[in-house]
Amino acid sequence: MTTVTRQEVLGLYRKIFRIAKKWQSASGQIEETIQEKEYIKNEAKTLFRKNKNVTDPKLIKLCIEECEARIEIGLHYNIPYPRPIHLPPMGLAHKQGRTLRHQEKLRKISKPIYLKSHDEVS
Numbered sequence: 355m356t357t358v359t360r361q362e363v364l365g366l367y368r369k370i371f372r373i374a375k376k377w378q379s380a381s382g383q384i385e386e387t388i389q390e391k392e393y394i395k396n397e398a399k400t401l402f403r404k405n406k407n408v409t410d411p412k413l414i415k416l417c418i419e420e421c422e423a424r425i426e427i428g429l430h431y432n433i434p435y436p437r438p439i440h441l442p443p444m445g446l447a448h449k450q451g452r453t454l455r456h457q458e459k460l461r462k463i464s465k466p467i468y469l470k471s472h473d474e475v476s
Contacts, residue, residue: 359414363402366421370398373425380432394434 355363374394379386405417428434 355409355414359411359418362418363414366418366425367398367402370394370421370425373429374398377434378432390434394428397434 374391377387377391377394379390401421408414408417424436
């Protein structure tokens, strides 16, 4: 990891904790705000620790892009949790045959970049 990349990653880590410190839930309830702050901190710690040994520059770049996307989406919609994906039409197909395989393929294709690490951790 180059020094520039290291500084960028550490800057993102600090940015997430600053966001968590100032975070207010959409409902304004204190309990919910505390719960969301904890979620932000725990999610950041988990994902950064999971990826601390990544050395491939392309993979590091993808992780940085995912982190930035999740920050922007979280701030924009004021929810710290990953936004659910939109299911394609007939998203709840019968659990058999070609229709099911086709729907699973559509779900996989429609998954946004910011949910890649979330699936691996959850």
